[in-house]
Amino acid sequence: MGVSISRLFCSGTLAWAGVSLAAEPALTADDFFDDKVLQEVRLFINPEDWRKLQVNAIANTYYPAELVWRGQSVGDIGIRSRGRGSRSGIKPGIHVDFNRFELNQAFLGLGKVELDNISQDPALLRERLSMLILKKMGVPAPREAHARLYINDTYFGLYGIVESIDRRFLKRTFNEDNGYLYEFKPLTEGYRFQYLGPEVEKYSPVMWDPSTNENKPDAKPIEAMIRAINQSSDAEFASAGGQYLNLKEFMVHIAVEMYLAEFDGILGDVFGMNNFQTYRFEGKTLHRFIAWDKDNAFSWHERPLFVGVNDNVLSRRAMLVPELKDAYLDALLRTAAYVGGAGGWLDQELTRAYDQIRDAAREDKVKLKLVDGDLKPSSNEDFEAGVVYLRQFVQTRSGFVRNAVAGTGFEKSPGAPQLNGVSGNGYFSAGAAVSLSGSGFGDSATALTVLINGFAAAVTAVDDGQVSVTVPDKLRPGAVPVTVLKNGLVSNTVTVEAL
Amino acid sequence: MEARVRLRRGIEVMASARAGRTVRDCHACCVTMNFMVRSAPFATWLVAFGSLASLNGQQDPLEKDHQMEDDPVVKKPRLVRFVYRSHPSLRVGKALRVDFRAKFHTDFRGFEPAISTDEGLFDFQRARVGIEGNFLKIFEFELDRELSPHKNPWRDAYGNFRYFKRAQLKAGKFKLPFGRDQLSPLTNLPFIFRSRIGDYLTPGRDIGFMFHGRFYERGLNYQIGFFREDGENAKTRDNEGTGENVFAARVTGTPLRLLNVSPHLKNLEIGGAFTNGDVPAGVRGLRGRTAARETFFPHSNVFGRRIRVGGEAYWNDGPFTVTGEFIHVQDTRTKQGLRGEDLPSLISRGWYLSGAWVVLGKKKPDRSEPANNFPLHRSLGAVEIGARAEQIRFGSSEHPGRPSRSLRAANVLPNSDRAVTMGVTWYMNRFMKVQFNAVREKIEDVQRSPVGGVSIYWTRAVRMQFVM
Numbered sequence: 001m002g003v004s005i006s007r008l009f010c011s012g013t014l015a016w017a018g019v020s021l022a023a024e025p026a027l028t029a030d031d032f033f034d035d036k037v038l039q040e041v042r043l044f045i046n047p048e049d050w051r052k053l054q055v056n057a058i059a060n061t062y063y064p065a066e067l068v069w070r071g072q073s074v075g076d077i078g079i080r081s082r083g084r085g086s087r088s089g090i091k092p093g094i095h096v097d098f099n100r101f102e103l104n105q106a107f108l109g110l111g112k113v114e115l116d117n118i119s120q121d122p123a124l125l126r127e128r129l130s131m132l133i134l135k136k137m138g139v140p141a142p143r144e145a146h147a148r149l150y151i152n153d154t155y156f157g158l159y160g161i162v163e164s165i166d167r168r169f170l171k172r173t174f175n176e177d178n179g180y181l182y183e184f185k186p187l188t189e190g191y192r193f194q195y196l197g198p199e200v201e202k203y204s205p206v207m208w209d210p211s212t213n214e215n216k217p218d219a220k221p222i223e224a225m226i227r228a229i230n231q232s233s234d235a236e237f238a239s240a241g242g243q244y245l246n247l248k249e250f251m252v253h254i255a256v257e258m259y260l261a262e263f264d265g266i267l268g269d270v271f272g273m274n275n276f277q278t279y280r281f282e283g284k285t286l287h288r289f290i291a292w293d294k295d296n297a298f299s300w301h302e303r304p305l306f307v308g309v310n311d312n313v314l315s316r317r318a319m320l321v322p323e324l325k326d327a328y329l330d331a332l333l334r335t336a337a338y339v340g341g342a343g344g345w346l347d348q349e350l351t352r353a354y355d356q357i358r359d360a361a362r363e364d365k366v367k368l369k370l371v372d373g374d375l376k377p378s379s380n381e382d383f384e385a386g387v388v389y390l391r392q393f394v395q396t397r398s399g400f401v402r403n404a405v406a407g408t409g410f411e412k413s414p415g416a417p418q419l420n421g422v423s424g425n426g427y428f429s430a431g432a433a434v435s436l437s438g439s440g441f442g443d444s445a446t447a448l449t450v451l452i453n454g455f456a457a458a459v460t461a462v463d464d465g466q467v468s469v470t471v472p473d474k475l476r477p478g479a480v481p482v483t484v485l486k487n488g489l490v491s492n493t494v495t496v497e498a499l
Numbered sequence: 500m501e502a503r504v505r506l507r508r509g510i511e512v513m514a515s516a517r518a519g520r521t522v523r524d525c526h527a528c529c530v531t532m533n534f535m536v537r538s539a540p541f542a543t544w545l546v547a548f549g550s551l552a553s554l555n556g557q558q559d560p561l562e563k564d565h566q567m568e569d570d571p572v573v574k575k576p577r578l579v580r581f582v583y584r585s586h587p588s589l590r591v592g593k594a595l596r597v598d599f600r601a602k603f604h605t606d607f608r609g610f611e612p613a614i615s616t617d618e619g620l621f622d623f624q625r626a627r628v629g630i631e632g633n634f635l636k637i638f639e640f641e642l643d644r645e646l647s648p649h650k651n652p653w654r655d656a657y658g659n660f661r662y663f664k665r666a667q668l669k670a671g672k673f674k675l676p677f678g679r680d681q682l683s684p685l686t687n688l689p690f691i692f693r694s695r696i697g698d699y700l701t702p703g704r705d706i707g708f709m710f711h712g713r714f715y716e717r718g719l720n721y722q723i724g725f726f727r728e729d730g731e732n733a734k735t736r737d738n739e740g741t742g743e744n745v746f747a748a749r750v751t752g753t754p755l756r757l758l759n760v761s762p763h764l765k766n767l768e769i770g771g772a773f774t775n776g777d778v779p780a781g782v783r784g785l786r787g788r789t790a791a792r793e794t795f796f797p798h799s800n801v802f803g804r805r806i807r808v809g810g811e812a813y814w815n816d817g818p819f820t821v822t823g824e825f826i827h828v829q830d831t832r833t834k835q836g837l838r839g840e841d842l843p844s845l846i847s848r849g850w851y852l853s854g855a856w857v858v859l860g861k862k863k864p865d866r867s868e869p870a871n872n873f874p875l876h877r878s879l880g881a882v883e884i885g886a887r888a889e890q891i892r893f894g895s896s897e898h899p900g901r902p903s904r905s906l907r908a909a910n911v912l913p914n915s916d917r918a919v920t921m922g923v924t925w926y927m928n929r930f931m932k933v934q935f936n937a938v939r940e941k942i943e944d945v946q947r948s949p950v951g952g953v954s955i956y957w958t959r960a961v962r963m964q965f966v967m
Binding site: 066102 | 903
């Protein structure tokens with residue numbers, strides 16, 4: 001009888017435990033990169049190793065460590081200092097390699113992750129916001145979130161958790177991972193897609209450093225791509241280059257970086273091309289660029305829209321093709337529409353992120369900023385001033401971009417709807433039903449996206465000359481831009497006073 | 500006589516040329532040195548055959564040496580004289596003797612799978628020159644320098660006070676008394692490569708002093724020394740010492756001489772050795788590498804003490820030789836855990852057993868030369884075949900938790916290299932030998948294997964050696 005009772009007790013306990021475990025949702029990489037919460041990452045590393053990592057931050061020496069996140073622990077990992085211009089011994093950027101010592105080890109399905117020291121941005125927010133915009137515009141970019149980093153149970157500083165560009169990223173983004181991935185490493189003297197000759201070694205691994213298929217890095221298509229970009233005639237440029245790159249996607253990529261006033265990206269005006277990775281699809285010659293490291297974005301809200309365009313062979317020649325130039329200007333307007341202005345989508349994202357990291361940023365005693373090319377200690381005042389500067393950019397950049405694009409004579413994409421006005425002035429407020437008048441809206445609600453200060457409004461009815469929408473709840477009072485996208489083509493923008 | 504004159508003239512030319520280079524300028528000297536190193540493989544053989552050709556009087560050089568000493572012209576030798584036995588030698592009466600020595604190895608190697616090594620497929624493995632001798636017969640000295648690029652170009656550099664044969668004092672830079680394979684000159688081994696434990700678990704050379712001596716006509720030998728660091732074999736990639744303040748001791752003997760056993764067994768020599776030293780904190784654990792010098796177990800974090808224990812046995816009877824050795828190394832890992840906790844000791848352990856058989860001709864006992872030289876004695880010299888089986892393994896003394904490859908793992912996932920070497924050595928004459936070796940190695944953990952996913956490695960090598 002006693003045995004039976006104990007068995008019953010045991011089985012009941014197990015059943016309870018089973019129910020309990022089943023009720024607990026399994027954590028995933030999405031949770032790790034969830035930017036709705038401030039993550040907390042703990043690294044355990046022998047103090048001597050941590051000292052060495054800081055003292056020899058310039059070296060890529062791996063040190064054994066253990067990572068703990070939300071009660072989940074992964075040991076036998078390797079960490080090392082990372083970054084180029086952002087590399088620092090005071091606040092090291094950390095590359096975390098989950099399978100450094102155990103080939104098949106993964107954490108939440110991740111093989112690697114970057115802990116970004118955000119050393120070049122006093123506001124500590126540029127990288128995260130940049131990636132949000134890039135992804136919204138369809139540019140492949142890593143997932144990111146902020147985290148408090150603890151070293152051996154002592155708070156060390158505020159870091160960005162950045163998804164590594166590896167096979168897992170490729171699988172998630174392109175649904176394949178057997179192609180060729182290259183990290184672009186800039187030349188000191190700057191490189192801007194010039195053809196350097198037929199020798200493959202001049203391009204890879206010098207600049208295009210293979211991250212997959214390292215043992216058989218087939219870089220010939222890279223040489224062929226650059227040759228086509230440089231040596232094809234004007235008439236054949238689009239088709240020749242198109243064999244190696246989707247040129248419209250490339251124009252979108254550089255347009256978003258231009259919107260972000262990124263001076264250290266593909267059209268970098270300091271070290272030439274920088275901060276992107278390249279993936280060549282399996283069995284194809286087609287390449288795709290992947291955005292990387294945007295600490296230097298949001299540099300100046302009035303940064304002109306063609307800086308560096310003529311210095312880079314690819315962008316210069318692409319701009320000579322009307323379709324590609326239109327794609328570039330269209331992408332600029334679309335970015336402005338998605339971002340919004342004061343009180344708009346990005347402004348509210350900024351506020352949310354700032355509220356989330358403020359305390360952690362203030363407690364971060366090792367935060368840094370970039371001053372005249374050198375990393376210097378950053379104070380809490382620097383942090384606040386950085387956020388103010390960033391907010392000014394976010395609130396004004398879209399207006400500047402729209403005006404600058406209009407200055408080129410481009411108001412809307414060819415084939416895009418014409419927006420004439422918005423009814424409901426006087427009661428245009430969050431939750432209100434309003435209608436937009438114009439032409440070319442078509443008759444499909446699913447083909448339309450109506451952006452009101454960057455927020456998508458629910459389309460309730462549509463005919464070719466009118467669209468009925470519900471004003472998004474997040475809208476705040478003030479002058480708000482309204483733009484309509486039809487199958488991705490951007491209309492002109494009208495400004496409405498919201499209550 | 501003509502041969503002797505020619506030989507002397509050659510030596511004089513070489514000596515004057517050397518002096519001239521020294522006096523002229525450094526740049527020229529460097530260029531010449533560089534040229535010497537690059538052209539050495541060819542020069543080696545040229546010199547070797549040249550020497551033999553010059554001695555082509557059907558007589559052994561040794562016999563000639565005896566004749567020289569008996570020659571009435573030199574019967575009353577000058578106070579300072581230059582003689583040539585198996586190598587050039589400077590004598591100052593009976594007070595000073597300085598022998599000039601040179602050793603050259605050239606290796607041709609092939610690897611499967613293909614591995615690109617620092618040395619390449621052709622390696623001018625050794626170009627060593629030096630002097631050795633004695634002063635008043637009670638003070639011995641040796642000074643060797645490697646001419647080819649080397650992290651530690653100065654090899655042996657020591658003096659030995661041998662007034663008492665049973666209590667001699669040696670000081671300077673020389674090999675710590677540990678490991679039979681390591682202590683045997685590479686030129687005398689029947690294989691091209693030392694055993695894995697001889698290369699990586701023994702200390703090798705360092706600076707220190709040592710008392711040593713022998714009793715009962717070498718029936719009992721001892722060596723006890725104290726050294727500054729833990730030897731060059733244990734150094735890191737950056738050539739940093741991994742241990743310090745090392746005490747080392749070794750005892751060997753032939754105990755069966757005392758017993759009434761078969762005379763064939765009386766030559767059995769057995770021994771034991773021990774080292775004990777401090778190991779500063781750092782990535783200073785012993786590493787494991789293959790015959791191609793590819794790492795399969797990296798340096799890992801240790802701190803505390805390093806203790807080595809070794810046992811050895813050697814037997815030689817006529818054309819047969821058998822050698823075996825076992826080495827166990829323990830590195831403590833105080834406060835080396837991720838959270839600063841103590842870790843179980845790192846254990847490096849290995850053994851080898853080798854046998855050799857002179858199948859053709861005769862070889863002088865315990866020497867790397869045939870009884871009859873090729874081509875002077877119308878003999879082919881001697882041919883010896885050998886085989887060696889061995890293992891070297893790394894792991895931890897205890898095994899808490901999941902085994903891991905991390906440098907700070909509590910439970911170190913072991914890795915080992917099991918190797919079999921087959922070799923043929925042709926002892927042409929006292930100067931030259933040619934060796935052919937094939938080494939098959941199996942790495943236990945393919946993840947740490949030099950070529951990812953590959954566990955079996957073949958190394959094939961041919962070595963030409965010239966020793967003077």
